[in-house]
Amino acid sequence: MVLSYNQEHVYRHPWDRVTAAAWRKYTDPAAGAALSHIADVHTLSRQLDPGSGRLVSTRSITVRSPLLPFPLRRLIGQDSVVCHCVESSIVDASTRSMDVVVKNVSLRGIIEVEEKATYRPHPERPSDWTAFRQETSIRVKPLSAIASLAERIERRCGEKFVQNSVKGREVVERICKYLEGNETM
Numbered sequence: 674m675v676l677s678y679n680q681e682h683v684y685r686h687p688w689d690r691v692t693a694a695a696w697r698k699y700t701d702p703a704a705g706a707a708l709s710h711i712a713d714v715h716t717l718s719r720q721l722d723p724g725s726g727r728l729v730s731t732r733s734i735t736v737r738s739p740l741l742p743f744p745l746r747r748l749i750g751q752d753s754v755v756c757h758c759v760e761s762s763i764v765d766a767s768t769r770s771m772d773v774v775v776k777n778v779s780l781r782g783i784i785e786v787e788e789k790a791t792y793r794p795h796p797e798r799p800s801d802w803t804a805f806r807q808e809t810s811i812r813v814k815p816l817s818a819i820a821s822l823a824e825r826i827e828r829r830c831g832e833k834f835v836q837n838s839v840k841g842r843e844v845v846e847r848i849c850k851y852l853e854g855n856e857t858m
Contacts, residue, residue: 675812676827678835680780683841684803686849688794691803692764692771694848695792698841699734701848707840712755728764734759734775739833756780769794784830785812804846809834 684691698704699714713735720729736756757779764771771792777785788809795802811834813826 675810676831677811678807678809678831680807680809680835680838682805683795684805684846685801685847686803686846686853687770687801688769688792688799688803690852691805692792692843693852694845695771697848698844701844703847704844707844708837710737710837711735717759723746724764728762728766730760730762730764732760734760739765745810754780758786762819769799771811774802783814784826786810786815786830786834788834807838809838811824 676789699708699711711734713733715733717731717733718729719731721727722729731777734757736758737756738756756777758775758777760775762766762771762773773788773790773792775786775788775790786809788803788807790807793804793806795801795804809831813830818855
């Protein structure tokens, strides 16, 4: 079974400011408490295509999990885990689009998580607002035969992803206000 979550948010800031803030959210010193589950972020590659103006980037993100549900703790033999993820981003300034895909690369034998996010100018106010859409899918693999247990684990993981994404949006909002000059870091 696969559990999917979709979220949408409107940033009342222009696309260029929101995407600049999104790039800075992991390095923002004030984001430490909100993003305490993020242990480390490294840029693996960054390429700018001068012809198209597209920026293609790959980052590694190390995430600490919350306390795992008891059945999962028994299965892997620990209370929480460190998970390594790869984030692939494409920013196209000419079309004002930013697409981000994050997938876990560790623990894939147990759980697969994929998060897709898009940032686009809002259709009603393209110069002033940004439409953000996030899709997350979670699949617990070895427990598929025990559907109800897998479903509970997927739901708990999904709830944590939703909570963390809200915190991430709050960090981006604060950085946007800082970039406007209305707030100090």
